[in-house]
Amino acid sequence: MAKSPAPYNIHDYDVPLTTVDSVLFTVHDEKLKVLLVQRGNAPFAGKWGLPGGFIEQGTDTDLEMCAIRKLKEKTGIAPLYIEQLLSQGGASRDPRGWSVTIVFYALVAHVNCEPHIDSVTDVQWREVSALSAKELAFDHGQIIQLAHERLQQKALYSIVPAYALPNEFTFTELQALHEVIIGTTLEKKSFRRRIEKAELLIDTGKSTVARGRPAKLYKVKPEGRAYRFVRNLES
């Protein structure tokens, strides 16, 4: 603990190297994908890792702002949903020494950031199920798995995954997304029933135009962000 009062000097303390990283999910081609960045510098130069980095003390007012700023730099937009996942810290996860990373996970509609990402070569959407921990920097493989598990839970008791869809979407699209996240199929009726009963969506009045019966287009109500069903789907 600090024995000396002012002047305070942070370099008197043996603080760890602290960074902020994010697991940004989206869905494309019916596959769950995560945003990875190819590292240009040591450690792990050349390997792929989560978007993130050091806090800019003059710019970032808090941890979430820092995570959003990093994601904006890589995708061109702020994610529609972001939530803290966990922090990982230890003596051996970074060859430079004791390090801590505060990890967020976030959701974004693929169409909203496609152009920005297509224009660079060191940022890529990668399919979650095809990742191997070996090609990733630090413990980012493990972190992505933890984020996926958290998102799977969310898909069973909330409609948070809706924030990985465009602003307007159909029930079927939302259900397909939940199914991609959890890796199994869901009952159409059960899925619709609970969302309708909780009144979490706004009917935009519009419909899709395609082969087959047109589907109504919905938007998420603000309450949808925090709503939690008392009962999980599946079991």
Next chain:
Amino acid sequence: MAKSPAPYNIHDYDVPLTTVDSVLFTVHDEKLKVLLVQRGNAPFAGKWGLPGGFIEQGTDTDLEMCAIRKLKEKTGIAPLYIEQLLSQGGASRDPRGWSVTIVFYALVAHVNCEPHIDSVTDVQWREVSALSAKELAFDHGQIIQLAHERLQQKALYSIVPAYALPNEFTFTELQALHEVIIGTTLEKKSFRRRIEKAELLIDTGKSTVARGRPAKLYKVKPEGRAYRFVRNLES
């Protein structure tokens, strides 16, 4: 990002002041209590705050180990249950500058650490419902509230609160504990039924001796730590 390769020097980076704190809960006299420590040094000298402090890079192998070490120093024992809550960080939460705290929440049986805590004056169990944010250091009031909300959720879909009881306990004691945490009463039959069906407890064969019908004494199975009911109690 690091531009220079070796030799790496952490002081080249503008890292925040990073600490680890814990919200340690217990139950005593049918009230939910949290462990607070009176601060001896600036900032917030004299105010009460969460047990925690700086990482000891030579001693602590990871964040959880660090949190457990701090709690051991204050209570004399390692908590029976510990889990990461969240990290708080920002430019203005600590007058010394940009700071981050990684917060854990933990459970302990009151009887197991009573003697150690009674012997010192700067560590106290404080009733959660009687705390005001003003008497607490940093943003610790808000953190305690978040930890309480998380524990309330746990009480509705798990038996994690059991780790705030002595090794052996009765159904009624466990239910009373859940009720104290969530602040309402629960249905006796529903509470017992689900725990029995999931087979989360071990019957020790022993019983209490007191006024009224003796109650069977149980222990938590290891599975109880991670088990999650598909449906929440109440609603």
Next chain:
DNA sequence: TTTAAATAGTGTCTTATCGCCACTTATGCG
């Protein structure tokens, strides 16, 4: 020794919501 009070634990009906799956509805396209 009986009886009341206290606490533990059960029986069982009602209610809510999910799984299941067949059915109807609405559109495009050949």
Next chain:
DNA sequence: CGCATAAGTGGCGATAAGACACTATTTAAA
């Protein structure tokens, strides 16, 4: 026009929680 396709509904059975009265087992007082 009718078939293929996809959206959306009806309705039954199963599971688990809520409600609450009931039984069971002990201590302590009368």
